Amino acid sequence: MDKLMWVLGVLIFVVGLLFSIAWHELGHLSTAKLFGIRVPQYMVGFGRTIWSTKRGETEYGLKAIPFGGYIRMIGMFPPGADGRIKQRSSSPWRSMIEDARAASYEELRPGDEDRLFYTRKPWKRVIVMFAGPGMNLVLAVGMFLALFMGIGVPRSTLTVNEVNECVVPVGQQTDSCPAGAARTPANEAGLRAGDTILAFDGVRVHDYPQLQGLIRDSAGKHVAIEVRHRDGTPGTLAADIKTNTLAALDKDGVPIKDKTVTAGFLGISPATGVHHMTVAESFDEMGRMASHGVQSLAQLPGKVPGLWHAVVDGAPRAQDSPVGMVGAARLGGDVFAMDLPATQQLSFFVQMLAYMNFMLFLFNMLPLLPLDGGHIAGALWESVRRTAARVLRRPDPGPFDVARLMPLAYVVAGIFVCFTGLVMAADIVNPVRIN
Incomplete structure (x- = not known):
């Protein structure tokens, strides 16, 4: 069953990827047609064509390798300096230029002279090329x-999920407390899993990052913690905030790898809830x-x-x-x-x-x-x-x-x-x- 679900997850992602590619190319296609540029092909994927159909002047199709896509527009590049579309040269670099120029005209038909990409004003070409990534x-x-x-996103809440037993520096945590380790302030104060913190040191708290900042700034202080216990009853606890070595946080509250700070420590792990922004x-x-x-x-x-x-x-x-x-x-x-x-x-x-x-x-x-x-x-x-x-x-x-x-x-x-x-x-x- 796990293998079947794994395959299903991969297939769902591939479908999402194909839609994203098709959506990108649709931006190019729709704006190119809006400005009168002829588009012979709209393809999702690369490699061998596994399905295609022609609607009007454009062939729509799906190719075997689903990691990209493209549309073909006539006249992506202007003619050469001599006004010719195709010329040859013994220089490999020059040949690259000429081959690219020739490829952009290989499906040129009579009457397409005023439907070439390069003949459109620069602002129109900017719109056509931006429309893909814009989509x-x-x-x-x-x-x-x-x-x-x-759907909402997971967020740390003010409800306590777990109370740490002892004060241990970050990176040294084990399943049991080391000999001589001090009890955490939360443990000493009587905080328990399921309790919700309402105020810290007289400051009403609204989210966990605010509470975390207040705790870290309170090293060595004796603070009052207003809580709503897990049974719904209100209460006020007293705690002596200890100093501990903790992970440093960036401006978004994300731990910085291999960087620590010395700050106040209460000794709780928050519960996670769903937050709708x-x-x-x-x-x-x-x-x-x-x-x-x-x-x-x-x-x-x-x-x-x-x-x-x-x-x-x-x-x-x-x-x-x-x-x-x-x-x-x-x-x-x-x-x-x-x-x-x-x-x-x-x-x-x-x-x-x-x-x-x-x-x-x-x-x-x-x-x-x-x-x-x-x-x-x-x-x-x-x-x-x-x-x-x-x-x-x-x-x-x-x-x-x-x-x-x-x-x-x-x-x-x-x-x-x-x-x-x-x-x-x-x-x-x-x-x-x-x-």
Whole structure:
């Protein structure tokens, strides 16, 4: 049964991935058709075509490898300097440029001269190229709102889940108290699992991060703790807050790896509940996730050595190790195979697909060919050149020839392919697991 649920989880993720790809390409397709650009093909996936149908002038299809997609637009690049679409050269770099230019015209038909991508104004080309990753962003925001406001997210509450028996520095916890270890303030004060803390040292508390901050700032103080006991009766307890070595927290309250601080210690573990965010809280959380996503993207080159050692030497995968589509699908299978409530499984899938769509947006917006951001940068540069020429009353420089950047695009694509292959290998031989 567990294997069946694992396979089901993988299939659900693949379906979500295919929808995300199709949604991305739909953004390109709809805006291209809106501006009169002819689109011969709309494909989800790469490799061999396993299904296709033609509607009007566009062939719609599904290919065998579900890790990408594309639409073909006529005239992605302008003709060469001599006005010809196709010419040959003995230079390998020049051949790359000419081959790319020729490929963008290979399905040119009579009457298509005014339906070429490069003939559209720069702002229209920006819209067409932004529409794909923009659709991923829209989908990510919609899914995050559904998760944060509808399904809800797990949050530490003010209810005590467990009272620690003794004061032990972080990283040295064991199943039993070491000899000579002092009892925790919570234990001495009489706090018990199921009690809910209402006020700490005269301050009314509203959430656990607030309470945690107050405790850490109260080292050495004698404080009153107002509680609602597990049987519903109110009460006030007194505690002498001790000093302990604890994990350092970042501005979002997340423990910082291998960093500790000396702070006040009460000795409780909070219970976890489901919190439904407001609209403001949801967008604030998305802002934090966006910042984290940008940082993660910038840190990708530094993850290569860890991935290499994970594949070659079998070294443990870091918690922040990059995960590709294969790894994400495996995580989806792992979650479905766990004995978890359906809402938690749904929450995981929604969060994973939403974050994947957001990272697809960020990745595709990098100003590098062959990514959408590279074409956007080319259109913006053309707009700047033409505007400057008009202001300075110089001849129109014409369209910017993005095809001249194709040698660089091949290098960038090669780097992406190698990195993707390394991540895929790590996801297969040494996958990230959920405990």
